[in-house]
Amino acid sequence: MSVRDLLRVHGKPTREVYLDNENSGWVPKEVVEAMLPYFNSIGYGHPSITNRPGWEAFEVLEETSELIAETLRGDKEDVNFVHSGTEANNLAIVGSAKANRGKGRKIIVSDIEHYSVLLPAISLEELGFKVVRAPVDERGFVLADVLSELVDRETLLVSVGMVNHEIGTIQRMRELVETVKDRNPNAIFHTDACDAYARVPIDLSRLDVDMLTLSSHKILGPKGAAVLYVREVEVQPILRGALSSQTLWPGVENVPAIAGFRKAIELAFNDLEEKVERMASLRDFLIDSITSSVSDCMLNGPSGRERAPDNVNISFLRVEGEALTVELSMRGVYVSSGSACTSRILEPSHVMLAIGRKHEEAHGSLLLKLTRYHELEEMRYVSEQVRESVERLRSISPL
Ligand SMILES: Cc1ncc(COP(=O)(O)O)c(C=O)c1O
Structure with missing residues (x-):
């Protein structure tokens, strides 16, 4: 059945709760409003051209760089705009390896990196680089002593994501970075902080x-x-x-999107701690209510302060995750199963396998990512729908 048929057959549910914020989603109205002028009112020019609309566009890049630097306690000159996390990760891995190829051939990436880190690293093997995947423990932590064993004088680059996109593990970043730099001060350390930013503290004045x-x-x-x-x-x-106001990524910057990003950062960082606490309490409510009401299910990843405040990932035995997402979608609860990036390819998630889950446990996993805008009442509804959906699918399953 095509997606068009699916949309036609399944009407819009009366109640909807969107919990697929891992993959993408909903944008607050203030963010949309902040973008609109940059399409046709101000800053619609090219930020590297010297005319008024161009200067206005350039100003957006400047102000957003300053804001990002402030939130990271970093330097605005170090901010380079691209169009997606995938582009940034490819640039980091391939761009730094190629530029420093004389300094070593070994690239270490954690076994649970997002594909936009893993795949560019693997692609470098064609150029003679050696890629080593650092294993993780059963909660998704890269252990400092394991990393230490892997780093040597040949190590050019290490990449470990700050927060895992699927199971929410918050890595002990300072310890990992210090371990790598102690073993080889020339090794480059990259971290994918897509799922950490505005959820866990990042202080680049103390993180090398x-x-x-x-x-x-x-x-x-x-x-x-x-x-x-x-x-x-x-x-x-x-x-x-040609024609970029920056040196690392050619082509025109997406100025309206960057203006929206700036507004999203302002909103997220306003009373950040309170927002994080709120998300963590909704997360814990959801985890507790689902795991206590549904039999044969297990939380994937750590809990409490070691887990991202917005991440819930639970495996349900004897249920196919894809079927569960469809069943929930008909009930207006929008989630994903396994890794979103692989959800159209029915492969078990590499993250689940890396933490030791069996194929059927990985296939039966559900990823729910909440936001500060969610309400407790919605979490109750979601928990109830998950329980009913799992029961229904189990009752018709040949397993
Ligand atoms: C941890 C992580 N890194 C990178 C990406 C890719 O980012 P983008 O969707 O902007 O390409 C994602 C996407 O979900 C992600 O979760």
Whole structure:
């Protein structure tokens, strides 16, 4: 059945709760309003051209860089705009490896990285680089002593995501970065912070990473804007072209999206701690109510302060995750199963397998990502719908 048929057959539910914010989603109205002038009123020019609409566009890049630097306790000169987290990660991995190829051939990535880190790293094997995947423990932590064993003088680059996109593990970043730099001070450290930004504290004045990735739509900003933060490390552009006000990514910046990203950052960082506490309490309510009312299910990833405040990931035995997402969608609860990026390919998520889940446990997993805008009442509804859906699917399952 095509997607068009699905939309036609399944009418719009009367009640809807969107919990697929891992993959993308809903944008607050203030963010949309902040973008609108940049389509046709101000700053619609090219930010690297010297005319008024161009200067106005350039000003958006400047102000957003300043704001990002302030929130990271970093330097605005290190902010480079690209259009997606995928672009930023590809630039970080391929661009730094190519620019520093004389300094070593070994690239270490954690076993649970997002595909936009893993796949560019693997692609470098064709050029003679050696990719080593650092294992994680059963809750998704990269352990410092394990990493220490892997880092040697040949190590050019290490990439470990700050918060895992599927199971919400918050890595002990300072310990990992210090371990790597102790073993090899020349090794470059990249972290994908797409799922950490505006949810866990990031203080670059105390964290010695060389590159860091952010993506606008991961913090309720629009799609089409992202950042690769690059400190003093050499990075070679991976696309060729002209007319960018920046040196690492050719082509015109998406100024309306960057203006929206700026507004999304302002909203998220206003009373951030309170928002994080609120999300964490909704998360814990959802985890407790689902795991206590549904039999044979298990939480994937750590709990409490070691888990991202917005992440819930639960495996249900004897249920197919894809079927569960469809059943829930008909009830107006929008979630994803396994890894979103692989959800149209029925492969078990590499993250689940890396933490030791069996294939059927990985296939039966549900990923729910909430936001500060959700209400407790919605979590009650979701928990109830999950319980009923799992029971219904189990009752008709040949398993
Ligand atoms: C941790 C992480 N890194 C990178 C990406 C890719 O970002 P984008 O969708 O902006 O390409 C995602 C997307 O969900 C992500 O969760």
